[in-house]
Amino acid sequence: MNTVEEILDFAIDREQQAADFYSNLAERVSSAWMKDMLLGFSKEEMRHKGKLKSVKLGDKLLNADQHVQDLKIADYTVDVEPAEDISLQDALIVAMKREKAAYRLYSDMAANIDDPELKSLFLGLAQEEAKHKLYFEVQYDEQIMRDN
Amino acid sequence: MANAIQLLADFGRNFTLSDIREQRVDLAFCKAPKEQAVRLIRELRDDAGYTHLVFLTNTDYIEQGIFTLTYMLHNYDARHTLGVHVDLDRNAAEMESIHNLWAQAATYQRELREMYGIRFPGSPRLDEDFCLEGWDQIPPMLKEFDTAAFSLERFHSREGRGSVDPSEHMKTLLYPTHSDEPSSGGS
Amino acid sequence: MFEPNPPIDLSSGKYLKLWQGPQHPGITGNMSLELITRGDEVVDCKTHVGYLHRGFEKLMERRTFIQNFPVVCRIAVPEPTFNEYLYAAVVEELTGIESPPRAEWIRTLNLELMRLASYLMWLGGIGAAFGQSTVYQWTVTHRDYILDLFEEMTGARIYHMYIVPGGVRGRLPEGFEDRCRDVLNRVEKLLHDVEKVLFNNVVFKTRTKGLGHIPKEMVDPYGITGPNQRAAGFSRDLRKDAPYLVYDQLEFDLITATESDTYARSWVRYLEMHEGIRMLRQCLDRMPQDGPFQAKMPNVLHWEVPAGETYIKAECTRGEYGYYMVTDGSEYLRRVHVRGPSYTHAIALMEKLAVGTNIADIAGLMVSLHTYPPEIER
Amino acid sequence: MSLKDLISPFYVWQRAFEKPYTQKRPIEDRPGAPRYRGFHMNSEECIGCGTCESICQNHAIDMVPVEGLEQRAGDSGLRPRFDYGRCCWCALCVDICTTRSLHLSNHYAWVTEDPDAFHFTAGTDAMPWNQNSLGYRRDDDYHLLVHDRVEMQALSAEESVAGFDEVMRGYTEEEAVLEADRCVECGICVATCPAHMAIPDYIRTVRKGDYEAGLRLLYETNPFSSTCGRICTHRCETVCVMGYQGDPIAIRWLKRAIVDRVPQEKYREILGDEVEENGKTVGVIGAGPGGMSAAYYLRRQGYAVTVYEAQARAGGMLRYGVPSYRLPDNQLDKDLEYIRSLGVEMRFNTQVGRDIPFTQLLDEHDALFLAVGLNQPSALRIAGEEHPRVLSGLRVLDDVASGKDPGVGKRVAVIGGGNVAMDAARVSRRLGAEVDVLYRRRIEDMPADPEEIRESQAEGCTLVPQAIPVEIRNASDSNQVTIVWGEAEMVADDKGGRPRPVLQEDRMHEETYDCIIAAIGQGGQIDFIPAEFRDRIEFKWNKFVPGDYQQTGLEKLFVGGDIANSRADAISAIEDGHHAARGIHRFLSGALDG
Secondary structure (H helix, E strand, O other): OOOHHHHHHHHHHHHHHHHHHHHHHHHHOOEHHHHHHHHHHHHHHHHHHHHHHHHHOOOOOOOOOOOOOOOOHHHHOOOOOOOOOOOHHHHHHHHHHHHHHHHHHHHHHHHOOOOHHHHHHHHHHHHHHHHHHHHHHHHHHHHHOOOO | OHHHHHHHHHHOOOOOOEEEEEEEOOEEEEEOOHHHHHHHHHHHHHHOOOOEEEEEEEEEEHHHOEEEEEEEEEEOOOOEEEEEEEEEEHHHOEOOOOOOOOOOHHHHHHHHHHHHOOEOOOOOOOOOOOOOOOOOOOOOOOOOOOHHHHHHHHOOOOOOOOOOOHHHHHHHHHOOOOOOOOOOOOO | OOOOOOOOOHHHOOOEEEEEOOOOOOOOOOOEEEEEEEOOEEEEEEEEOOOOOOOHHHHHHOOEOOOOHHHHHHHOOOOHHHHHHHHHHHHHHHHOOOOOHHHHHHHHHHHHHHHHHHHHHHHHHHHHHOOOHHHHHHHHHHHHHHHHHHHHHHOOOOOOOOEEOOEEOOOOOOOHHHHHHHHHHHHHHHHHHHHHHHHOOHHHHHHHOOOOOOOHHHOOOOOOOOHHHHOOOOOOOHHHHOOOOOHHHOOOOOOOOOOOOHHHHHHHHHHHHHHHHHHHHHHHHHOOOOOOOEOOOOOHHHOOOOOEEEEEEEEEOOEEEEEEEEEOOOOEEEEEEEEOOHHHHHHHHHHHHHOOOEHHHHHHHHHHHOOOOHHHHO | OOHHHHHHHHHHHHHOOOOOOOOOOOOOOOOOOOOOOOOEEEOOOOOOOOHHHHHOOOOOEEEEEOOOOOOEOOEOOEEEEEEOOOOOOOOHHHHHOOOOOEEEOOOOOOOOOOHHHHEEEOOOOOOOOOOOOOOOOOOOOOOOOOOOOOOOOEOOHHHHHOOOOOOEOOOOHHHHHHHHHOOOOOOHHHHHOOOOOOHHHHHHHHHHOOHHHHHHHHHHHOOOHHHHHHHOOOHHHHHOHHHHOOOOOOHHHHHHHHHOOOOHHHHHHHHOOOOOOOOOEEEEEOOOHHHHHHHHHHHHOOOEEEEEOOOOOOOOHHHHOOOOOOOOHHHHHHHHHHHHHOOOEEEOOOOEOOOEOHHHHHHHOOEEEEOOOOOEEOOOOOEOOOOOOEEEHHHHHHHHHOOOOOOOOOEEEEEOOOHHHHHHHHHHHHOOOEEEEEOOOOHHHOOOOHHHHHHHHHOOOEEEOOEEEEEEEEOOOOOOEEEEEEEEEEEOOOOOOOOEEEEEEEEEEEEEEOEEEEOOOEEOOOOOOEHHHHHHOOEEOOEEOOOHHHEOOOOOEEEOHHHOOOOOOHHHHHHHHHHHHHHHHHHHOOOOOO
C-alpha cells in the first residue's frame, strides 16, 4: 500500500467486511429484534464505507489534530463472542472493540510510515475510527448503562 | 355582657325564644316566633334599653323555604347589640310592621318589600318604588334571581370575548386521542 | 313614632312641587328630593334614591370572599376605606383569622386619613352650600394632598383596595411618614384659616344656627348616629365605646355639642378633624416598622368560610357603619347587609327636618347631615 | 353679631396668590406613584395557568392562544387578554399570579377613539407601557396562596433502616385537606402526567372529603392508584405552578390520601364496573403495571383477557423491583386484586418464548398487548465479573421481595445511580450492611428519584460519585471481593446529551467488600418475537417504537410499558396499557385499521 488510492481501497474493503460481519450474524440470529439491531450496525458500517468512497472522490477526512473524545469504555470491557444468541450489550461491546482495533491499526500504520501525506491519511482514518468507536461507546453508555 | 343571656332568659318567661347564641361579649342573637316578635322588640326597646334599631334586614334560605328577618337592636348604656331573628314562610312572607317604633323602619320595610317581596301591612309608602324604577322581574334579592343571566339577556356583551381552558387546550393540541370515547350502551 | 306630614292638595294652587336632584350641587351624590313648597317654605319632602343602585349586596352573594374585597370600597365613594376595613373584619371574625398588630396600626392610619379626607370634602361642601365656595377650593386641594398619600400607599387615589381580609396589602412606602406629617401640618394650618373664614363668618353663622335642629329625644327613634348625634349632646363614639383596631391605644377627645343645629354639627366635625390629626400623628409616631402585615391565609381561590353570622361596626365620618354577614360554610356568603348611617339620615331624618325650612337652606341642611347615597342603596 | 365675625372672613385673601394644585394635562405629565395600579404588563415568565382569570371578580380576563407562542410542558400557550370595559384594576390577578409574571404599570392614561382597543393581550401586544419599570407589584410578604407544602409524617432514618415498614406514613385527613387546599386547579399538570389524570378534579375531592368521587376519577385513567399514590415519579409536580414560588402540590400524596380512605371491598360498588362480555379475546404479555392496566380497561369493555406472566405473581417491577418500605405488598395487591376481580385470567409461570410460542398467542387471540418491561440486568462486562460475590441489584430486590436472604454481608458496594441501585443500597442497610454506592457521574446526574437519593443518604448509605469500576478481583478472603475503580472527570457531550464520565487512569482505587451489587441498568427480553416479523415491527435500540394507539406494524400486536417508551416508569406503562386498550377496542370494532 503505497498510494493514497490503495490505502483508501484497503479501508473501504475493511468497512465492507465489517458490514458483512454484522449482516452474516444477523442472518443467524432468531429474534426479530437482534436481527434488526445487527442489520442496523451493518448499515452503519456501509455508511462509513460510503464516507470513504466520497473521500476518494475528493472529500476531506477528519483532521488528525481534531480531538475525538475517548470514553475508554471499550478499554475495560471484556471480550465477548459474537454468538447467535448475542445480546444488545454484547453486540455493542463487539462493535466498540472492532472500531478500537481499527483505530489501533491505522494509528500503528501511521507511526510506521514516513511519507507525510500518507501519514496524515492514516491518522485521518484513525480519527474516523475513533469517532465510530465513540458512537458505539455513547450508545453503550445510554442504552446499557442507563443507571450508571 | 354576661347579663345579655340572663336578660334573654328573663324574657324567655314571656316569649318563646330559641337559638340563643352569643357571638361576642357585645353581640348576641336569638330567634322569636313571628307572632311574638314585635311585642318582644317593643319590650326590649322600652324596658331593656335596646333603644337603637341598627337595621332590619332579611336572609333568604331558599332551600328551607324560609326568610329570616333580623332586627338588630342596640343598647347604648350596656353597649350590647342583640339580633332578633324571625322566620317567615317564604311563600307567604308577611310581617307585622314596626314603623311606629322607629322612624327609619318604614324605609327598611319598603326596601324589603321591593327586594324580597315581603309585605308589612300598614307600613307607610310600602308599595312605592325604593331603588328600582320600572322593575319587571321577580324581586331581585331572591336567591332564584340570577343577576348574571339577567345581565346577559338585558345587555349586549363585547364581541371577541371568549376564553380557553388551559388543560383542555393542551389536551386538544398535545394528546387529542388520549381520551376514552363516551361509553355507549353498557360496553 | 312615624308621624306623616299633613296631606297636601297640590291642585289647590297654593303649592309648588320642586325636584332637587338627582344632579344638583347641593345634593351629596346622586339622589333627589321631592319638595313641596309654599312660597319659600318647604312643607313636605320625600327622598328618592336608586340612581346609584348597583345591588352590591346581591353581587357579593355570587362572588368568592376574596373577590368581594375589590367590590366593597364602591359602597361609599368618598370613604371606601371603612367598607374595606369592615368587610375584612367580618371575614376575619368568622374565619378566626387575626390580622397582625402592624396591619392594625396601618389600618387605623388609613381610616383616620380617610376620615380627614372625607371631612375636608364635606367641609368644602358645607362652605359651598352657604356661598363660601373658596373654602371648597381650599379643602378639595388639601384632600388631594391626602389622595396623593393614598396613591403612594395603596396604588390608587379613590378605590384603594388596600385593607384586605387578613391584613393590608403592602408595607408603607419609604419616606411615607415624613410626607404624611407634612400634609397634616398643611391641613392643620388650613383648618385655622377655615375657622376664620367660615366659622367666624357672620353669614354662615346666621344661616346655620338654628337650622335643622334635632331634638335630643329624636336621636334614638330616628336611629341617628355619629356627629349628628354628638352635636345633640350624646357622648357616643364607637372608637371610645367599642374600641376596634388600635383606638384604645390612642389619645383623643370625644367632641360633643348641645345646640344640635347645622352650625353645631359642623363645628363638631371641625373639631373632630383636629382630633383626627392628633391621632394620625400618634399613629405615625408609634407605627411598628417591621413584623408581618398579613396573617397566614388559606388559598383564597376556594376559601370556605365556616357557617356563622356576625355584625361589626365602626365609627365612620357619618356615624355607625356596619357589616352584618351570614355565611353557610360555602365559598360564597349567604347574605351581607351593609348598614350605613345615611340610610336614616338622608331619608327619615331629612324628610322630617326639611319641613318648615326655606328652599335656600335645603342644600345646606342636607350637607349638614353628611350623607352618601350609595350606602343607602347598596 | 360680633365685629370679629364681620372682619374675620376677609382673611380669605391670605391665600389668594397660592399656586393651584391642578395638573395641566396633557401639557404636564404626572406619572403615577411607584405602586400605582395602572395598565397590565405580563412578562415572559407567564405559563398561561389562568389563575388570573379564576380570581378576576368581573370576568375581565380571557385566556387566549397567542400566535407564535410555543406550547411546551408546563405552559398552556395561552395568555391573559384583558377587557378594560370590565377591569377595575384591583390587581387581584397580580396578587394571585403563580409565576409573578403579571404586574400593573404606573401608566394610567390611554386615549383612543377605538373602543375595541381596550381589549388586549398583556405582554404580547405592543403597548406603550410595556417597558415601564414602576407600578403595582405584589409585596414579598403578602400572599394569597399557600406556598409551603404540608409535610408528610415519615419514619425517622433510624426507624426506617430498622425494618421494611413503609417509610412515608400518609397524610391524616386534616393534612390532606390542607395540602389539597393549596391547589389553584389550573390543570397545567394534566398534560405532563403521562396518564393525563384528572389531577385538579381529584384534588378537589380530597378538599371536599368526597373520597368515593375521588376514586372514580382516579380509575378513569389509572387502576394503580394505591401504587402510584406511593411511588409515582410524579412528573406532574415538576410543572406544578405552585412550584414557581414555593413547593409544588404533593399531588402523589393526595392520590394516596384518596385510596387510603377507601377499602378495596367497596371498589366495585363505588366504581360501578360492570363487565358485559363481547366475545373477543385479548392476550396480555406481562403482568406489570402496563399489562394489568390494559387488562383492566379491556375487561371493562367486555374483552376476555388472558395475562401471561413469567413470574409466579403479578405486579412486575412493582413487585420485584420496589421494596416494601416504599410500596407495601398489600397496597400493590389492593390495586391488582381489584383488576383481577373483574375476571381477568392469569397464567403465571408462563414465559412467552419458553413455555408458549409467541406465534401461538398471536393465533389464539384477537389482539395482543405486550408489556414485558425491562427485567434483564445489564452485566458489568468488566474483568472478574463472574466472581460469586458479584450480585445483581434486581436479584437482591427480587430475593427480598420473595422473602429470601440475598446474603449481602456486612460491607457492600452498590454500582449504579438509579432507583434499583438506591433500593439495593437501602435494602442492604436494612440487612445490616455498611453501604458505599459507586456512581460514574455526579449526584445531580443520578436518574434515581431525588427523594430516594435523599432518603438513602439519611439512612446512612455513602454515595461515591464519579467512580468508574474497571476490574473485579479475588480478595484474600474468598467470601469477599475486591473492586478496582478509577476516578472520573465529566466531559460535556457536544451533541447535547448528558455529560459523560471519562476514566482518569492515574487515579485508581482498590477496595474490598463482602459483596458487590451491580445495578447499572436493565434491558428487555424480547427475543421471542421471531425474526420473520422484523419488517413489520419497528425497534430502536432495545425498545419498540409503536405507532398510534401503541399499535405495531403487526396489526394484532400492541406494545407498551418500559419496553416501548423512553420514560420507563410505572405511570407511563399504565397509560400505555390504557391507550393500547383504546386502540385494541378501536381495532377490533373496526375503527382503527392497521
